[in-house]
Amino acid sequence: MQSNITRQKALELLQKYNQESFHLLHALTVEGVMKWYANELGFHDEIEYWGIVGLLHDIDFELYPREHCKKAAELLREASVDEAMISSICSHGYGICVDIEPKHQMEKILFATDELTGLIGAAARMRPSKSVLDMEVSSLKKKYKDKKFAAGCSREVINKGAAMLSWELNTLFEKTILAMRSCESAVEQEIKEMSK
Numbered sequence: 001m002q003s004n005i006t007r008q009k010a011l012e013l014l015q016k017y018n019q020e021s022f023h024l025l026h027a028l029t030v031e032g033v034m035k036w037y038a039n040e041l042g043f044h045d046e047i048e049y050w051g052i053v054g055l056l057h058d059i060d061f062e063l064y065p066r067e068h069c070k071k072a073a074e075l076l077r078e079a080s081v082d083e084a085m086i087s088s089i090c091s092h093g094y095g096i097c098v099d100i101e102p103k104h105q106m107e108k109i110l111f112a113t114d115e116l117t118g119l120i121g122a123a124a125r126m127r128p129s130k131s132v133l134d135m136e137v138s139s140l141k142k143k144y145k146d147k148k149f150a151a152g153c154s155r156e157v158i159n160k161g162a163a164m165l166s167w168e169l170n171t172l173f174e175k176t177i178l179a180m181r182s183c184e185s186a187v188e189q190e191i192k193e194m195s196k
Contacts, residue, residue: 001049001106004082010052013079015194018062025191029117030110031055032183033176037109040175050106053088056081057110069093069100096157102164112161115153116176119143122150124180132180137173144173 005013014027034054038047060071069090076086091102092110102111123143124132143149144158162172 028187033179036179036182069098108164115157119153
C-alpha cells in the first residue's frame with residue numbers, strides 16, 4: 001500500500017477541519033499507534049500509509065459529527081486522496097455509521113484501537129503521572145469494566161475489534177498500551193508545536 005498524500009499534506013488537511021486540541025491529540029495518537037502496529041506486525045513498507053490512515057480517520061468528526069465517516073469520504077476526495085485509503089479510513093465506522101467492513105489487517109487494527117486509545121488516554125489522565133508509561137493492563141481492565149468511566153468509548157466496538165483480530169482483550173490492551181507508550185512524547189511535542 002502506497003499513499004498518494006504525504007504526511008505533511010495529511011496533517012494540513014487534518015488541521016483544515018480540526019482545531020480542538022482534543023481531536024488533534026486523538027488523531028496524532030491513533031497515527032502513532034497505527035505506525036507501531038504496522039512495524040510490530042511486519043508491515044514495514046506500509047508504516048507511513050498506516051500512520052496517515054490513523055491521522056485522518058476522524059477528519060470529519062469535529063465539524064460533522066452526525067455525518068461521521070460519510071462526510072470524510074467527501075472531504076478526502078476533494079483533497080484527491082485515493083479511494084483505497086478513503087475506504088480504509090471510513091471502515092472504522094463499520095456497523096456504526098457506514099457499512100464498509102474492515103478487511104485488511106490495517107483496517108481491523110484501526111477499528112479495534114480507535115475507541116481503545118480514547119479509553120486508555122482517559123485512564124492515563126486520571127493517573128498521578130498523567131502518562132501511559134506506567135500503566136498496566138490490570139488497571140486498564142478495571143477502567144474498562146466500569147461502564148461509567150469514559151462512557152463515550154464503546155466497549156462493544158472494542159470487543160468487536162478484538163474478535164475481528166482473533167485476539168483476547170488482554171492482548172489488544174497490552175499491545176495498544178505499548179503502542180501508545182511508543183508515541184506519547186512525540187505526540188505531546190507535536191501538540192505543543194501546533195499551539196504556538
